[in-house]
Structure formats: C-alpha cells, structure tokens
Amino acid sequence: MRNPLSKVVTELKPSGIRKFFDIVSEMPDAISLGVGEPDFDTPWHICDEGIYSLEKGRTFYTSNSGLIELRSEICNWYKKKYGCNYDPKKECLITVGGSEGIDVALRALINPGDEVIIPEPSYVSYVPCTLLAGGKPVIINLKNENEFKLTAEELSAAITDKTKVLILSYPNNPTGAIMTKEELIPIAKLAVEKDIIVISDEIYSELTYGDEGHFSIAALPGMAERTIVVNGFSKAYAMTGWRLGYALAPEMIAVQMTKIHQFAIMCAPTTSQYAAINAIKEGDKDIANMRESYDKRRKFLLKQFEVMGLPCFEPHGAFYVFPSISKFGMSSEEFCTELLRKEKLAVVPGSAFGECGEGFVRISYAYSIDELREAISRIEHFISELNA
Template sequence: MRNPLSKVITEIEPSGIRKFFDIVSEMKDAISLGVGEPDFDTPWNIRDEGIYSLERGRTFYTSNAGLKELKIEITKFLKRRYGLSYDYAHETLVTVGGSEAIDIALRAMLDPEDEVLIPQPSYVSYLPCTRLAGGVPVVIELKEENEFRLTRQELLGAITPKTKILILPFPNNPTGAIMEKKDLEDIADIILEHDLFVLTDEIYSELTYLDRHISIASLPGMRERTVYINGFSKSHAMTGWRLGYACGPEVIIREMLKIHQFAIMCAPTASQYAAVEAMKNGDESVAGMREEYNGRRRYLLHRFKEMGLKCFEPYGAFYVFPCIKEFGMTSEEFATKLLEEEKVAVVPGTAFGACGEGFLRISYAYSLENLKLAVGRLERFVEKLRAEQKL
C-alpha cells in the first residue's frame, strides 16, 4: 500500500505546548500556568451582541471578506489606537482567528524555496506554516541580554538573496518582549534596503505595560510591504469566538481572500456581530483587563526576585520567561519534575524554538490566588533543587 501521507506534514512535530496540559487534565489538585488564554469571560456587552445576532436569525454566511460593518469598525479601531489607515473594502480581511491569517498570508506570498526569517523564541505556528506554504524557515535566535528584541545585527546576519519575508512576533509569545519605536526604526531601513516584506503578528498589541504599542506598519515606507495581523482572542477575551483579521496592501489581501474563499468561506457570523460591539465599545473592558494583568505581572517579577530566580522584565502579552539554567537541567526536565513533584504545569522554553532552552514560559492569565499558590510551590521546588546542589 502506498504511503497516504505527505512527507511535509509527517516531518512537522506536534505542538510542544499541549503535552503538559494533557497530563494536568488527569492530575488532581494540579495548577496550570501554561495556557495562553485569558481567564476573563468575554465582556457582557460583546456576548449580548452575539446572542442578539442569533435571536435575530443572523445565521447565514457573510461576505467572504467579512461583514462590511465589522471591517469598517476594525479600520476605525486601528486608526484610533495605532494611527494605521486601511481601506475596509480592499485592504481588510476577517479570518478565523489570527492563526488563519498567518497561514494564508504565507501561502499567498511564498514560492518554493523562498526564505522566511522567524525570530525565536516565538509562537509555534510560524515555522510549520512556512513549511506548509513551501517556504524555507530561517530562525533568528533572540537573546536574553537584548531582552529578546530583534536587533539590526541579528537581522542583517540572517538575510540571504532568497529572503522574502520577515515575521515580527511582538509583543512576543512566549517571552513577553516588545519592540519599541527605536527598535523598529533600527530594522526598518534594512527591510527597505533588502526589499523584504513583513508579516507582523500583533495579537497582543493591547496588552503592553510600558507605553502604547507601536506597529512597524506605521513607520515610513513600511505600510506598503507589511501584512498586519491582529484579532480578538487576547485583547477582548474572545478565544472561543475564533476571530481575527489581516490588513495590508490590496495586492496581497486579494490573494489571501482567494485562499480564504476556497478553504473557509467566511468567519463565524455570530462572532463577527459580537466583534462589531467589541470594536465600538470594548476599550474600557480591555483597559480593565490590561490593568489586572499588569498587577499579576508585577507580582510574579517581585516573587521571582525574592526567590532569586532570574527573569528579565517583559512589557507585553501575559507571559514571563524565567531562566532556570542554574539548575543544570533541560527545560523539559525541569517542567516535568515540577509537574510531578509540585503539580504545577509550565511550558518548557524549547516548545517555542531550540533557543528557548534554559527557560520556562509561565502565563499570568490566571487569578492572583492561583498564581500565589503556584508560585509558593515553585519556590519550594527551587529551594529543594538548590539544597540538593549543595550536597
């Protein structure tokens, strides 16, 4: 019998994030700090609009590219929050989460052997989606001493004649790193000089704790070569609604829409009506959630400092990325032992790329009560390891 499977797909490893969650689900009294999902319910005004759309019988397909009203509100939101200007009719596409937008953007832009620069540690989908689109992923290893920001030297060192796309995953999952305006300006001239395109995943743009987020698409010359990706999952606590969007040059969005038409048809209708309300009247709820996350972020950093666990200060998303190299264990070994002995689940840094070795991703999208309990167990575990090292 012939092999029914594609060689490309069989060579792609499953996500390294899920392993520990599967174990936790079967473990009594375990605490998970691994899921990258808001612990808040979707705000009531947004839920009400979704419910109302169902009560009105709005259960049919929308336009392939999304509801006109939603696309208009998305462009208003981007202008209001980040100074970005897009034509709702030709430069905006509503997708099934930001993940679909990443997938179809790469498929629309890549020819076989085109190279895609992927800064890591970063979200697990970039590399496999590049391979599935026929491209060649080229990893740029970000460094703790640079607060996991992408530097111009790192970018220059990775570019070849085959390089076509740079993925910018900031604010970053898993590190919480951000790129400030000066950081973006430092790499923008290189992007222009080498005629690269940018896929900027800004799904955590509303969750920044230093200054207001800056998009690279707002810099001179960058809008024309950037596909901007965002969504509602993280900012508006709408993970299960499965809704994202992409904005960019019409020539790219048009081809992305073609793939979307054949593979998806359209994003969920009730979700789109709910998202209209999120764009119109969601800023206050988002600000409240952001403030709560920031309090949890500060608490974790304070506790890490107390227990002597090294961790740079992240200013975005809802993750911290502490270093555990002092214990002489791999990230996988540390996470496994922590789960077995203290019933606390975290994600090994290597789930987000080989350069994540020696780090853990800890999510603070959990109540402060759970964080305190989990950190107490982590501290006990760390103290035990240090005591063992002295023997």
C-alpha cells in the first residue's frame, strides 16, 4: 500500500504546549502553569441560559452563520466598544471557537503560494493553518526590547509582491504584549498602502490591564474593508469548553468563510449560542471580576521575578508572562524539561511559539494565587540550584 497521508499534514510539527501538558497529567503532585485556560467556572447565569435552552427543546441546527440574535449582540458590542460597524446579517459568522475563525479566514483568502506574514512569538496555530491553506508563512521575529510589539519597519521589510495577509495577535499569546492605537496606526497605513488583508485575533481583548485597554485595528481609517476580526467567548467569559467564537469581516469575505463553515461544520453548537447571548448581555461584571483577579496574579508574579532576578518585561494583556531564562545557558526546552523533572512544575518553552521565543518561557497565571505561590517556590529552588 502506498503512503495515503498528506505530506503537508505529516510534516506539521505537533504543538509544543501539549507535550508538557501530557507529561504533567500523568505526574502526581505536579503543577502545570502551561495551559491557557481560565481557572474560573463559567458564570452561573450563562450556564443557566444554556440549560434553559435545552429544557425548551432548542436542540436543532441554527442557520449556518449562527443565531441572528447573537450576531446582532456581537455587532452592537463591537460598535459600542470600538466604533466598528458590522451588519449582523452579512458580516458576522459564529464559529466553533476562535480557532475555527482563523482557519476558515485563511482558507477563504489564500491561493497557493500567497504569503502570510506572522509576527512571532505567536499562537501555535497560525503557521499550521497557513500551510494547510496552501500559503507560505513569512515570519517576523519580534524583539524583547520592543516588548514583542510589531513595528512598521519590521512589517515593511517583510512585505513582498506575494504578500496577501498579515496576522495580528494582540493582546498576545504567549507574551502578554498589547499594541495601542498609536502603535497600530503605522501598521494600518502599510496595510492600506500595500493592499494587505489583516486577520486580527482579538480573543484576549477583554483581558488588558491599566488605563490603555484594547484597541481594534479594524476601527482605523481604511481598515474595516480589509480586516477580519476573530474573537470569542472562551477567555473573557471562561467558556473554553463551550467552543464558541466569531468572525467579523467584509461581506465579500464573510460569504466565502461561511461557505467553508457550512460544508465543514454546518453551525456552531446551538446550546452554546444561547448561552453566549446571555454572556454578552449580562457578563460585563463577570469579566471585570476575573480581570481584577488576573491583574493581582500578574503583579504578584512580576514582583517575584524581580526578587529572584528573572528578567521579564511587564505584559499588559492576556494572562501570560514571558520571562527570559537565557542567562542560565540552557535552551527553553532544556529549562522546562529539567524544571518539570526536578520540581514537578510545567511551564511552556518559548521556542514552542517560534524561534525568537528561544531563551524565554511562557507562564500562565490563569491559576489560583495559592498555586502560583507554590510554583514560585519551586522556581526559586530550581534557580538556586542552577546558580549554585
């Protein structure tokens, strides 16, 4: 029998996050700070709405694009928050998590050989989804001294006559970096000038700390018609297992994304959609409470890193810190492997998020403060031995 497998698929590298998660799941007394998942339960009023929808027999397919009431609430929310105007009937698609939104956006846009610019460190799915769509990933290695923010100079240097898409991911996973309106303006100008489509992954938009807040590049002049916003309910509302996201896009693109979604998925889970309507209507207080808790944990970790001499820029978004471990003369994977073996503590190598993540580790603070205190104690002990 000849090899039946796709060469593109077999050559994809497995996720560097899952490796450590799988090991720690079989290790007694181990602590994992590796998974990007809120430790909060989904707020009860959201769960209750999902249960009510089941009790009422709302268990049938919705339209391919999703419940119109949910799409309307999402579009109203983006208008209120960022001044972005989207037609819920033509420019909004409900997806199975934000990840599906990224996948169908790339498949709707890419012809074989089109180049997709991906600033790294970044979420692990961007490169594989680009390859699966037939595109060519073009990596920009972001710099620690710039707090891993994309500059117009870096973007300009990466653009060629084959460039079609730029993927932006702010607030960023794994670094926690954000980009302000002023920092996004030159990026938007280049996108307009060079006719580039932007996929803006805004899944952590509600988790920012300080006065700046999140700003959507879609709100800048000339960007609404060339931006696909991907967002969802997983992070902001602690609804990861409900698997619900959405994409906002110009009608011409949204129609094609919906076509792919129609054939591959049919529609997002009906129960989750009803729950999400309640979340977006009544969940602002829940977001504020969770954000306040994350902020306290963020400040705790940064203070502890300072005490132990572990360099780390201050992240203002998501729920990750990205400290440098390069001074120990170990690769990120070696550091994480030894930390897990000796201290039973799992964090993720920065190299899992791109080559420029080498020398860093991603630590999630979507865990209780007690777990974080114990984790810090284990890191301190591990580092003291390395310094001995």
